[in-house]
Amino acid sequence: MAETLLEMRGITKDFAGVRALNGINLTVRAGEVVGLCGENGAGKSTMMKVLSAVYPYGTWGGTIQWQGRELRAASIRETEAAGIVIIHQELMLVPQLSVAENIFLGREPRGFGGFIDFEAMYAKAAALMADLKMSHINVAQPVAHYSGGERQLIEIAKALSKNAKLLILDEPTSSLTRSETETLLGLVKGLKARGTACVYISHKLEEIEAIADSVTVIRDGAYVGHAAMADIKASDIIRMMIGREMTSLFPREAHPIGEVVFEARNVICLDPQNVNRRRVDDVSFQLRRGEILGIAGLVGAGRTELVSALFGCYRGPYTAEILLEGKPITVRTPKEAVRHGLCMVPEDRKAHGIVPDLAVGQNITLSTLDDYTSGGLIDENRELRDIDAAIAQMRIKTASPMLAIARLSGGNQQKAVISKMLAPKPRVLILDEPTRGVDVGAKYEIYKLMFDLVKQGMSIIMVSSEMPEVLGISDRVLVIGEGQLRGDFINDGLTQEQVLTAAITPLPHAA
Ligand SMILES: Nc1ncnc2c1ncn2[C@@H]1O[C@H](COP(=O)(O)OP(=O)(O)OP(=O)(O)O)[C@@H](O)[C@H]1O
Ligand SMILES: [Mg+2]
Incomplete structure (x- = not known):
């Protein structure tokens, strides 16, 4: 059996007194693809943010062994230097910057006198895009020019340029077409053949079945189990995820x-x-x-x-x-x-559906605020009652209605957007x-x-x-x-x- 590359043990993480992770284990062997599965809000993204030091050492409990040594990284820069590269669920590209600038942000190739060598940067970026069968992308164009799926692949190109030993993909295909998804899965397989390990998070279990060597399942912030993909089926994963059979x-x-x-x-x-x-x-x-x-x-x-x-x-x-x-x-x-x-829940919730810094509750009543206002006063009690009802109706998992919506797990943000659009009846x-x-x-x-x-x-x-x-x-x-x-x-x-x-x-x- 291949050597252990990563061993996370007993990971705990609290947000303002609310426990999001409660003793989760995750082991990844060299060159292995591990599927990380769990319901919305189970703690998958949080677990990966602990690993990549988005949440630095000291802000969570448990231990991380990386290549046989304890990892106590203070920043994402350190984990990247160690070979751990994460592609977040919510894309992090800067729309106004060019594709190439985004890919090499903070690592721009420099030439004589320390100036950015644009020619070299464009050439490298174009080569990466070609690897992803995306040669039609003009790397000098702003990212804003491109669609959700294309942006996702640009983000992946960026991660690839960092020579990862462990690549973390958090819901990478949610905005990809079928053929883009196939390109991506092919790429992960290629990386694996070259010895790169991967943690792959997806709600599309057919992708997990196609790509993972083993699966770790978590539920409500707790560790449920780990199994070799050869030993289980998608229906087993579902049962482990939700704790019951789905008929x-x-x-x-x-x-x-x-x-x-x-x-x-x-x-x-x-x-x-x-x-x-x-x-x-x-x-x-x-x-x-x-x-x-x-x-x-x-x-x-x-x-x-x-x-x-x-x-x-x-x-x-x-x-x-x-x-x-x-x-x-x-x-x-x-x-x-x-x-x-006539109401619509848009495809791109980040751009059109939510106001990220506003509370979950305020987002839900955003389009009906007038209903709660009379004579310049807001009937806050009634508003709160409706918010609570909406949260219960959609079973939105949030520590409080006051939490900024951006802090909800991806799937729970989606549920909140649906609530918002139901509010005007x-x-x-x-x-x-x-x-x-x-x-x-x-x-x-x-x-x-x-x-x-x-x-x-x-x-x-x-x-x-x-x-x-x-x-x-x-x-x-x-x-x-x-x-x-x-x-x-x-x-x-x-x-x-x-x-x-x-x-x-x-x-x-x-x-
Ligand atoms: N910054 C934060 N502040 C408060 N609570 C948070 C924060 N980040 C995450 N949480 C909470 O921690 C829990 C786990 O969230 P996480 O994003 O890890 O879920 P997930 O498994 O990735 O779900 P999804 O499949 O929907 O993406 C959720 O209840 C979420 O609301
Ligand atoms: Mg997530």
Whole structure:
């Protein structure tokens, strides 16, 4: 058996008196990929922040042995020098700086006189991007120019340039397409062949199955167990994670579907960079009362653009005719949309969903604050009651409603964003990738909630890249391909194949 590279024992970590980690062990052997699994808020990211000295030695309990010696690092710089490199769940890139500057931030190659050698920096960055099959990225462009998935890969390129002995990947694929995910998994395998070990955190258990040699499971800050991947299945991991068996992943429930409540006509979105290109190409559809309408399609097909236009937040020129209960409405801004009873949980919660420094509770009531205000006074008691109810309804794991939302675990932030958008009691709720970064148990809760809402007469539009989710939850499925509406199916035993075939089959030209 390979030598032990890392041994973390009895790790404890408290936040303001609340115990987040309670005696967790983690062992990684040289060249091994260890999957770290646990529900939202179990303590995975915190454990990795302890390891990488985001939380320096002295602020946590237990011991870390690294290459046979005790590690007592005071900063992330020290752990990086030791060969431990972390890619955080929430991306840390500086949008205004170029791709190359981001990759080599603080380590810029310098030439004569100590000036940054841009030519060398660009060349090195371009070579890294080529390794990741991302040669189309212009490394001199600001990061802001690129999509979530591309940014994730840029972050990975940055980590690779640091010659890690142990690479920590915290939910690395939550914004990657299938092919980007494959590139990444291939890369981790390549690194492993060269002797680099990896701790891989993901809620997508098929990735863990594909890549991990062994799995460590934690629950509620406590150590549950460790097993070789060869000895266990995904269903075993789930049972260890949530402490019970899951009989079904999709709690589909019968519910009545009524008349048409919402209609979008001729939605056209132009590419902000190239107005000759249509990101959404004349899409029209209807939504009925109590209906869950899934929007499927390949990543980049225009689904997010379509729903952004409906919610008044598309970032380029667009036209759309929107009817609510048969009456045309104008939606130029999200605020207007909310006023009409149309709410959206956006795909990119960090950019659009939350105000990171505000408390969890304030985030939840952000769009309904007016309801609590009269004569310039805020009815704080009523607001607090509603916040508590929302936190309980979504089972958001937070030490207190006053905690800054950025301090919640990734999946719990997502749940809080959903709460925020339910607060105005919308008639139509748009969810763009609602279960991204959410654990299996919480996914189930979110689906159950969706069924509760439609039973009360709400209508839901759900954009999702997870095909089992679309097929498992939707009453009807729209398929978008290259900006066009290529399919509109009642989901009565609809198959993945039917949806994918529609997604890639262009419409015949209209005469
Ligand atoms: N800075 C902080 N202050 C207060 N509480 C915190 C802080 N960071 C984390 N916590 C709490 O510690 C617990 C563990 O969080 P952590 O982010 O490690 O979970 P996780 O397993 O990574 O979950 P996810 O799958 O949702 O990313 C959570 O209850 C979280 O709210
Ligand atoms: Mg996390």
